[in-house]
Amino acid sequence: MAATHPVTAEVTQRIVERSRDSRAEYLEHMAAARASGPGRGKLSCANWAHAFAASPEGDKQRMRDPTAPNVAIVSAYNDMLSAHQPYERFPDIIRKAAHEVKATAQFAGGVPAMCDGVTQGRPGMELSLFSRDVIAMSTAVALTHDAFDAALMLGICDKIVPGLFIGAAAFGHLPVIFVPGGPMTSGISNAEKARVRALYAEGKATREELLTSEMKSYHGPGTCTFYGTANSNQMMMEMTGLHLPGAAFVTPNTPLRDALTAAAPKRAVEIRDGSNDYTPFSAVIDEKSLVNAMAGLLATGGSTNHTLHILAMARAAGIRVAWEDFHDLSRVTPLIARVYPNGSEDVNAFHAAGGMSFVTRTLLDAGLVHDDVMTVAGRGLGRYRQEPFLEDGRLVWRDGPAASLDRDILRPADDPFEAEGGMRLLTGPLGRGVIKTSAVKPQHRRVEAPAIVFEDQEALLAAHKRGELDRDFIAVVRFQGPQANGMPELHSLTPTLGVLQDKGFKVALVTDGRMSGASGKVPAAIHVTPEAAMGGPLGRVRTGDVIRLDAEAGVLDIRLDPRELMARPPAAAPPSQPGYGRELFGWMRRAAGPADTGACALFEAA
Incomplete structure (x- = not known):
């Protein structure tokens, strides 16, 4: 493992110094929350009976046991938006998986999910940024019943993941795993989509021609396949260690996607308080993991929205990140990915070329991210150099490719697309x-x-x-x-x-x-x-x-x-x-x- 780059180390240390008081206060609050014990242990019989009155009989019997773990599901499901429509199936998968490890899972609450693609250029776009704060508050409402040992966050797009993150930070004594839905399969080429949009802007294509083109691009369930804020979110959740390794870009409604969804509650139970592997959100998210997220964003040419979101997300965990940190990290972080709109291919091609396992390996080997962090998969970011596979129906992880499988999409740090980040x-x-x-x-x-x-x-x-x-x-x-x-x-x-x-x-x-x-x-x-x-x-x-x-x-x-x-x-x-x-x-x-x-x-x- 390469030594940490001196600029990466310097930026990390100044974030630590800048955050010293606010981070200490946050961790004190999380320690106090943990010390009070599992939520249901503090609830009166009437409180607790209310919490599972509508549960199936088998769940009720488990919930009578004060040691049986209970996992919260907080979801951004709606069936209007392609990225979130697949979440309709997830609660049933999660509940079944929880039962397999003698736990229960409850749909604790839903959060709104609006799409900038739908509201672009419309008055509703003026609600978009603040929907992040509404989602954070909605997440807190869902978790404030204080009846859970861990939480799963089901969200993927622009403001949804930052909002879920901010809300989860308020309950940072709990283990939290983010559960993505995955990108839709690829439609028409990005070059063709851009060509028709340009023709329409010049008045050389009709609205009907434009709509036909857009429908061929946005055509099924899953996240839009360009590398915008939604897919930058998924990259960041991997780099911070809040995803299971390699979960980001597996398409919806596939056996591998379902296996990863089922693995999330099982892992959440394994890392709950009282286990040997207790891993709360507040231990996963620290100054180093946020630097890892920024480095990943810069190395892949990710979304500008995260120069807002990362600052707000960090602040929720008592950490003070500044634009100067992005700027200085960008000077030493090579651009190793080109994904539309920064290149011609989409996130599915990026995933096939090596995806997040290649990005993680490359940045670790160059000393541009920190390996000595906690993740929901265990200690060390190195675990995210692996990819998930199904082997005889069983979920396994194998080492990802050490070399890019398409150098037009991914390149090594010593031969990047550009010497600096984006x-x-x-x-x-x-x-x-x-x-x-x-x-x-x-x-x-x-x-x-x-x-x-x-x-x-x-x-x-x-x-x-x-x-x-x-x-x-x-x-x-x-x-x-x-x-x-x-x-x-x-x-x-x-x-x-x-x-x-x-x-x-x-x-x-x-x-x-x-x-x-x-x-x-x-x-x-x-x-x-x-x-x-x-x-x-x-x-x-x-x-x-x-x-x-x-x-x-x-x-x-x-x-x-x-x-x-x-x-x-x-x-x-x-x-x-x-x-x-x-x-x-x-x-x-x-x-x-x-x-x-x-x-x-x-x-x-x-």
Whole structure:
């Protein structure tokens, strides 16, 4: 095993130092929760009888035994969204598996699961980021019955996994295993999908042609197959040790998927308090495991959304992660994967080429992640160099490939696609933001051009339809931050800006909003903070101001004296829009912290 890279070690140590007091307080709380004993042991007879009144007779007999383990199921099932539809079958599989180890499993609670793919460009997207906080609270409600020895988290997509994680952290004295559903099988090629989208953006394809193309891409149960936030979530759960090894990218409704689902409650029982292998969430998630998650994200060109989510997730466990940590790790973490939109192939091809076992092995061998961590599979991240298989119907793990099976998708650390990871911190007179560079060609990473200011994405799209954007420019789309309107994704701008870039124009985006895990080939400075609604400099930018975005140098500059910029009166924030439930989230917008602390309402309001 290689020695830890000095930058990895340095970043980890400064996170430890930064988190010293808050982490100690968190661990004290978890120790106190554990000391009070299993939940049902504290419940009165009436309390406990309520908890299993509707259970089958066999379960009732087990539950009368105060030593019989009981496993919570918290699920994001719904049958509208392809990623979560497979979860309909999981509770029955889990209950049966729990019975095999003389335990019970109860569906403790459901959490909402909304899809950014459905709400993209729609008012509902303004609820998207804060759905993470709602999911965290829903998870806490499910577990607060305090009747469980362990918990299984069934969730996969954008805000769902971070929300489940934050909620689980509040019950960090319990063992917690995340149970994925897996990606859908591959549809049409990503190149063909992108081609039709570009034609539609130019008015050269009809809506019917676009819908036909999209239906061939999103065609069955499972997660969307591009490497967006959902699949970045699954990578992270492996890198933190909250999955069973190799669970992330096994397709739904297959014997191997079902075997992994059945293995989760059995393992949860094995690592419960009172066993020889007690492994609570609070022991799995620490400073080192979160650095492992960040390294995995950078090495694979993962979602920009996690520059928000990891900060909020870490904070829930008493750990303080900063954008500077991403930036410094990115400088030494090679980009070893190209998965659409950063490459041409999808996550199924990534999995076939070696997938997570190859990524884990490669990063361990390069000293870019920590092996000395606890995982739900045991001590050491090295366990995740293995892949699951069925052998005569029995679940087994074998060593994954030591070499990439497709060097167009995965490469070793000494011959990467790029020497550095895919995310960088931008700073300058316009504030602080992040940029994902893994899909942006080097010649597009520096753009200096006049600004065109928009108050929302619809205004930019309308300007393009009027033919006003055939020129070099940097689009400033402001009042899109968490306190302004909930920080919606602006991914619907990608096809339009991509078409302009393909025409030879120098274009870029600067915004206090989000893009997504599907951030593409156009340079985008996102999550800019302070946001315009809170008096940030973006609120003072005017159309015609010359802006310089330099991803290589980490600069977000404006060719204007900073004193002159800040002397300008700020633009007025658009009024909050009612409808689509947005009025219910007003307190979250008001309570949300800035993007560089995770844009979370829960901690600021506490």
